[in-house]
Amino acid sequence: MSLSASALAYGYPAREIGRDIELALQAGEVMALLGPNGHGKTTLLKTMLGLLPARGGGLSLNGQALETLGAGARARALGYVPQAHAGTFAFSVAEMVLMGRTAHAGLFAAPSAHDRTVARAMLERLGIAALAERPYTEISGGERQLALVARALAQEPRYIILDEPTASLDFGNQGKVMAQIRRLAAEGLGVLFTTHDPNQALRYADRVMLLRDGRALASGPAAALLTQDNLVALYGSAVEIVRDADGRLAFLPG
Amino acid sequence: MASPSLRGNLIALGLLGLAVIAAFALGRFPVSPGDILRSIWSWLTGTPSGLSQQIETVIWNIRGPRVLAAILCGAALAVAGAAFQGLFRNPLVSPDILGASSGAALGAVIGIYFSLGLLAIQLAAFAGGLVAVAAVYAVGSTIRRGDPVLVLVLTGVVVGSLLGAGIGLIKYWADPYNQLPAITFWLLGSLAGTARPDLVPLLGPVLIGTGVLLALRWRMNVMSLPEEEARALGLATGPLRIAIVAAATLVTAASVAAAGIIGWVGLVVPHLARFLVGPDFGRLLPTAAILGGGYLLAIDTLARTAAPVETPLGILTAVVGTPFFIWLLASARGGWS
Numbered sequence: 001m002s003l004s005a006s007a008l009a010y011g012y013p014a015r016e017i018g019r020d021i022e023l024a025l026q027a028g029e030v031m032a033l034l035g036p037n038g039h040g041k042t043t044l045l046k047t048m049l050g051l052l053p054a055r056g057g058g059l060s061l062n063g064q065a066l067e068t069l070g071a072g073a074r075a076r077a078l079g080y081v082p083q084a085h086a087g088t089f090a091f092s093v094a095e096m097v098l099m100g101r102t103a104h105a106g107l108f109a110a111p112s113a114h115d116r117t118v119a120r121a122m123l124e125r126l127g128i129a130a131l132a133e134r135p136y137t138e139i140s141g142g143e144r145q146l147a148l149v150a151r152a153l154a155q156e157p158r159y160i161i162l163d164e165p166t167a168s169l170d171f172g173n174q175g176k177v178m179a180q181i182r183r184l185a186a187e188g189l190g191v192l193f194t195t196h197d198p199n200q201a202l203r204y205a206d207r208v209m210l211l212r213d214g215r216a217l218a219s220g221p222a223a224a225l226l227t228q229d230n231l232v233a234l235y236g237s238a239v240e241i242v243r244d245a246d247g248r249l250a251f252l253p254g
Numbered sequence: 255m256a257s258p259s260l261r262g263n264l265i266a267l268g269l270l271g272l273a274v275i276a277a278f279a280l281g282r283f284p285v286s287p288g289d290i291l292r293s294i295w296s297w298l299t300g301t302p303s304g305l306s307q308q309i310e311t312v313i314w315n316i317r318g319p320r321v322l323a324a325i326l327c328g329a330a331l332a333v334a335g336a337a338f339q340g341l342f343r344n345p346l347v348s349p350d351i352l353g354a355s356s357g358a359a360l361g362a363v364i365g366i367y368f369s370l371g372l373l374a375i376q377l378a379a380f381a382g383g384l385v386a387v388a389a390v391y392a393v394g395s396t397i398r399r400g401d402p403v404l405v406l407v408l409t410g411v412v413v414g415s416l417l418g419a420g421i422g423l424i425k426y427w428a429d430p431y432n433q434l435p436a437i438t439f440w441l442l443g444s445l446a447g448t449a450r451p452d453l454v455p456l457l458g459p460v461l462i463g464t465g466v467l468l469a470l471r472w473r474m475n476v477m478s479l480p481e482e483e484a485r486a487l488g489l490a491t492g493p494l495r496i497a498i499v500a501a502a503t504l505v506t507a508a509s510v511a512a513a514g515i516i517g518w519v520g521l522v523v524p525h526l527a528r529f530l531v532g533p534d535f536g537r538l539l540p541t542a543a544i545l546g547g548g549y550l551l552a553i554d555t556l557a558r559t560a561a562p563v564e565t566p567l568g569i570l571t572a573v574v575g576t577p578f579f580i581w582l583l584a585s586a587r588g589g590w591s
Contacts, residue, residue: 075488103488
């Protein structure tokens with residue numbers, strides 16, 4: 001059971017962003033994608049989600065080629081959490097989460113009572129049930145991010161893919177979102193997320209992939225790969241390392 | 255959750271009812287609500303209504319068809335406006351965003367220029383609206399870069415201005431004594447002279463288009479999210495967008511063919527409806543239809559009665575719509591991409 005890429009080349013119709021990606025996300029593990037700005041992290045995520053066609057190589061979902069799946073089947077297997085945005089229309093948080101049920105409803109159908117139950121359960125799972133009737137446009141950035149995670153969970157996917165889930169969050173909310181992500185993996189989901197913070201990858205991810213110029217610089221267990229040398233090579237700038245008495249590490253930029 | 259939307263719909267229905275009563279009561283031959291009920295009762299049962307022949311004619315052949323046409327056109331424009339606003343993720347677009355009205359206008363203007371009959375002019379308007387949007391869509395789909403929605407909007411603007419040039423050229427060529435007044439009258443919108451046969455070509459497309467949009471109500475909610483999110487949630491956005499655009503264009507073109515160009519209704523009414531029942535299309539579309547019908551009927555009644563000569567509808571909707579739009583710009587919170 002895995003979401004895997006082999007010899008994957010990805011990018012846009014007119015421009016290749018990266019190639020030679022080998023990756024297998026297993027159920028129950030958390031994988032972090034690290035890399036400098038503009039080096040292909042988001043494009044790789046979109047390709048993994050089937051939103052952009054692969055330019056070469058293959059993607060498979062539990063052994064089946066991803067491109068042979070329809071949009072609905074894909075959405076029932078892969079949940080996507082985009083970076084939180086303000087939204088255009090004032091849907092309630094409950095309605096926003098309910099949209100995660102779209103791939104489970106018929107073409108002309110509105111969500112059923114069961115769909116509403118699932119959406120409600122996901123709101124509770126993420127501890128934001130109290131926000132259900134608030135307009136999505138008026139809650140905080142951290143709450144929006146949690147609502148988008150709840151929406152992805154309402155898809156009842158086996159894998160969940162998050163694009164910089166903590167990018168716009170304050171320090172406290174970053175911790176909350178990451179703790180939730182860890183819990184989802186403990187409950188059996190495969191989680192892939194991008195981040196700019198190596199400490200986050202070290203603390204919450206089982207495995208990491210370091211992405212530079214669209215290619216994997218290295219890929220493997222987080223604790224083994226997140227070294228000073230690797231981070232210097234990845235970001236092309238100085239990295240300081242801090243170690244406490246128990247041997248735990250933290251990285252500081254510059 | 256049900257009660258605010260019920261309250262919203264009751265308010266909308268109440269306003270529509272008031273507009274209907276006012277529309278019948280005002281004018282050279284006032285008709286009371288009792289007269290209407292008596293006349294309908296007599297039609298249902300075949301018993302004499304006791305009303306004068308004159309009042310019967312006003313109800314069934316003159317004001318009745320005009321009231322129904324106003325309600326249908328207003329509902330059509332409001333529903334199309336709500337659909338386009340959701341599809342383009344922008345609360346400030348109107349049903350003309352892809353050239354449906356400009357295309358219909360050019361069709362009608364060409365019809366008038368060639369001195370066609372009224373039915374042929376309406377057909378030309380209807381066809382013009384559909385062809386314009388199809389052209390915008392075809393051109394927009396060949397451009398494969400950037401957000402497809404943005405590309406579509408920009409193509410609509412470009413094609414719309416070309417259609418405007420076409421209308422200008424025909425006005426320039428037109429006979430200034432016979433044709434130009436008719437063209438001007440048509441471009442400003444009016445329901446004067448609406449008769450019972452006019453209702454059929456209006457009712458059919460409006461019911462079909464609105465029915466399709468209502469059936470897709472939930473998908474339309476999801477379509478109002480950014481393109482990639484909608485796809486990640488399992489929507490085939492390409493075919494859905496075509497279906498929504500086609501349905502909204504159908505109702506817009508039918509309305510323009512019947513009443514000429516009436517701006518602002520499709521822009522303003524969806525906001526009022528959203529204010530009453532929220533953005534969920536399952537509730538928004540019916541409320542927008544009811545409100546839009548009542549609104550245009552009120553405007554049309556004003557157009558008939560405010561001055562000795564009928565005022566064009568497009569002028570009145572602009573006078574009411576402009577201050578509303580300015581208020582909207584001043585109070586809108588973000589969501590402007």
